[in-house]
Amino acid sequence: MVEFRRVIVHRSVQHNETLDRTFSALSDPTRRSILERLARGPATIGELAEPFGLTLNGVKKHVGILETVDLVITAKVGRARECRLGPTQLEDATGWIDAYRRAWERRLDRFGAYVEEPR
């Protein structure tokens, strides 16, 4: 469990808030849909609003949340604000989940080892 503990302690102390905000950002279906749309190319706030049936302010709010965790970056282009995928590849989120999965698998392994080689 050393690896899991090390990773988790590290992340718990330093990245808790980032993890909170990242998982929270991903928990909304509209925000995930915006990311899926931007994975096909940049779009303005107005272009995002139409297909999702959202108001401009609704899109701005969701985009703002995605910006705080670097999932989206925006830039003013003429009178519009263009959105595109940000720099994060969700390293923190996948780091936590990977550590969790390793611990989960290790628990299964340990149970198997106990069954096969009781001491």
Next chain:
Amino acid sequence: MVEFRRVIVHRSVQHNETLDRTFSALSDPTRRSILERLARGPATIGELAEPFGLTLNGVKKHVGILETVDLVITAKVGRARECRLGPTQLEDATGWIDAYRRAWERRLDRFGAYVEEPR
């Protein structure tokens, strides 16, 4: 983008609510800490309450949320309720994130191809 679209459409339609609830469950630091604790072995509600400085009802509430997404399972053992890691290995969450990362990387690839081989 075919692969990403296929995965996302599939997940958007069928697994949206599970994804919402899974990411939401992971967005709370106490719930992640409970999972980290259970990765080291089963614990009763009371044993989880102490180190986190939570009330029994506080733990029950968090554990209930983790139960709805199969991250934790509980069983009555005598007068206590024992919690352990549930069956999910977060397949839906990692599936979505992996598709996102592939799309993100593909956009970089495409940009690279465009720079190297302009048409």
